[in-house]
Amino acid sequence: MTREEHERLYELVQNPPPGSKMEAAKEHGVDLTLNLRSLTRTPAERVREMEAALRFAEELRHAAAHLDRCPPFTYFPSRPERCPRKPCLCST
Numbered sequence: 860m861t862r863e864e865h866e867r868l869y870e871l872v873q874n875p876p877p878g879s880k881m882e883a884a885k886e887h888g889v890d891l892t893l894n895l896r897s898l899t900r901t902p903a904e905r906v907r908e909m910e911a912a913l914r915f916a917e918e919l920r921h922a923a924a925h926l927d928r929c930p931p932f933t934y935f936p937s938r939p940e941r942c943p944r945k946p947c948l949c950s951t
Contacts, residue, residue, distance in 0.1 A: 872891040872894070
């Protein structure tokens with residue numbers, strides 16, 4: 860995407876045509892600039908970003924499950940030997 864195309868799309872996103880679906884989405888609180896940001900990335904970059912988000916979500920899920928098994932402030936997924944609970948359940 861050229862700089863001119865990007866600027867034109869950004870202007871369209873900021874000021875969508877009256878009565879358009881873009882205007883309705885913006886009125887409902889959708890941040891249309893995120894769609895534009897996504898379009899500036901290559902498919903490989905988008906995949907990497909989604910994989911990073913997935914890893915983060917998995918870590919959150921694991922941390923939440925950990926709270927039920929080990930004392931607070933002891934979550935060490937990469938270093939379960941640091942958990943004071945023996946045997947440590949951090950890595951499960």
